[in-house]
Amino acid sequence: MxxxxxxxxxxxxxxxxxxxxxxxxxxxxxxxxxxxxxxxxxxxxxxxxxxxxxxxxxxxxxxxxxxxxxxxxxxxxxxxxxxxxxxxxxxxxxEPVAEPPLxxxxxxxxxxxxxxxxxxxxxxxxxxxxxxxxxxxxxxxxxxxxxxxxxxxxxxxxxxxxxxxxxxxxxxxxxxxxxxxAQSAYSGLRSRTEASWAEARDTLTAAENGRFGALLRGEWSAEVALMSGAARIGGAALLERAMDRDLSAGVRQRPVNVAACRTLAVWEMVIDNPEDDPAHCPPSVAWIMHLDGGRVTQLRLHHPRPLRPAAVPAELLGIWPHEERV
Known part of the structure; x- marks a missing residue:
């Protein structure tokens, strides 16, 4: 033994x-x-x-x-x-409980x-x-x-x-x-992850400074698609309008986890709502992005803990909760 x-x-x-x-x-x-x-x-x-x-x-x-x-x-x-x-x-x-530590x-x-x-x-x-x-x-x-x-x-x-x-x-x-x-040598994971963290922070900073639309046009694919499941529900215009509406309402996002490879990035955010409207948005959101040459081509937004059904129309769950479909 x-x-x-x-x-x-x-x-x-x-x-x-x-x-x-x-x-x-x-x-x-x-x-x-x-x-x-x-x-x-x-x-x-x-x-x-x-x-x-x-x-x-x-x-x-x-x-x-x-x-x-x-x-x-x-x-x-x-x-x-x-x-x-x-x-x-x-x-x-x-309801799941905490998994015993390994x-x-x-x-x-x-x-x-x-x-x-x-x-x-x-x-x-x-x-x-x-x-x-x-x-x-x-x-x-x-x-x-x-x-x-x-x-x-x-x-x-x-x-x-x-x-x-x-x-x-x-x-x-x-x-x-x-x-x-097994024997192949690879490099660049740490730099990719660090770059994705920086990109998440820069994206939110640009949005708070009124430059989210310019960032989308300059750094994301011109044909970027906002997806809900397998369906396309909009593009850059919908993303910009939804972000601006949230910011105007006093909503802020903070990245807490990033997972990134060359073709896919996941940014997980904590959402801070204004004190006078604590249920404006769900408490967290995951940005799930497909990449091509470093540019975002598809974005899915998923709320791990969504608002109560009465607060969010069912057809809008999974995108910014109060955004109208266009």
């Missing part, structure tokens, strides 16, 4: 040094135990396999968090157990990704996915407030079952890519 734990520890240290192939070996060694946990909680079926895939991807992203490399086996099984419990909570339609995990996921050498491999592997697989994967694993299946389905304009299927395909492709791209 000690021999096996020592070999596990060596693989963990190699993975934390940036050797993606070491993660693949670890997952192969512990896949049977991970699957056994899933089967014991969920029974035989596709849900158990999906949970094992999901847990494997989480392990790939969080390998830098492990403080005790010899305990990687229990750590992997804990991830599976947490994922199973989350799935069972969803099935019972109860062994050795005390940093937020975005910081964890920045902190270990595996991050560049993960993002380059994500870039290789098709757009339809890339979007739900990034929302599920890298956003803070758009992680639920129903929220992702709303953003993508597809049924929940399609979201589950696309996530399963995306995770499988990402894990299959471990061996093929």
């Amino acid at each position: 000690t021999d096996l734990r020592e070999r596990d520890a060596a693989l963990v240290l190699a993975a934390q040094a940036g050797e993606a192939a070491a993660v693949g070996v670890l997952l192969d060694r512990h896949r049977a135990g991970m699957r056994a946990v899933a089967l014991s909680l969920l029974g035989s079926g596709p849900d158990a396999e999906d949970v094992v895939q999901d847990a494997a991807l989480t392990a790939l992203r969080r390998i830098g968090d492990i403080r005790d490399p010899e305990a990687v086996g229990p750590w992997l099984r804990m991830i599976v157990r947490n994922r199973c419990r989350g799935l069972l909570r969803e099935a019972r339609r109860v 062994a050795g995990h005390d940093a937020d996921l975005g910081r964890a990704l920045d902190d270990h050498a595996m991050r560049t491999w993960v993002w380059e592997a994500i870039e290789a996915l098709s757009p339809t697989l890339r979007l739900p994967l990034i929302l599920r694993h890298f956003s803070e407030g758009v992680t639920g299946y129903e929220a992702i389905a709303q953003v993508c304009g597809v049924p929940v079952g399609t979201v589950r299927s696309r996530l399963s395909q995306a995770r499988a492709k990402l894990l299959d890519a471990l061996a093929g791209t």
Whole structure:
């Protein structure tokens, strides 16, 4: 047993040094135990396999968090157990509760990704996915407030079952890519993320200074589309008018999380409403943007915690809540 734990520890240290192939070996060694946990909680079926895939991807992203490399086996099984419990909570339609912390995990996921050498491999592997697989994967694993299946389905304009299927395909492709791209060297993730943070702040500053329309015309695609699910509901004119109306009402936004690759960026904002109208906008919004050559071509706006149905017409949920459709 000690021999096996020592070999596990060596693989963990190699993975934390940036050797993606070491993660693949670890997952192969512990896949049977991970699957056994899933089967014991969920029974035989596709849900158990999906949970094992999901847990494997989480392990790939969080390998830098492990403080005790010899305990990687229990750590992997804990991830599976947490994922199973989350799935069972969803099935019972109860409000989710905080997930028990993973062994050795005390940093937020975005910081964890920045902190270990595996991050560049993960993002380059994500870039290789098709757009339809890339979007739900990034929302599920890298956003803070758009992680639920129903929220992702709303953003993508597809049924929940399609979201589950696309996530399963995306995770499988990402894990299959471990061996093929493990030794490639990648750079630029940190600079992309920092640039996206700066762009989010600059965009809000420009808007507050009355220059949002000029920014849209100068830096975003001329054909930018505001989307609701899979439907286009407007363009730059609607975006500018909605932003100006919110600012005139005293609404302000603050970025709290950014996830960015070359073709997709997610800016998650906290919304500060005026004191005399605290329900003017939902408390948070995610800007989900498709990029082409650095220019935004599509924008979806998703409110993780929407206003009460009486306050927002149903047909307008998912865009600025009080904006009229044109």
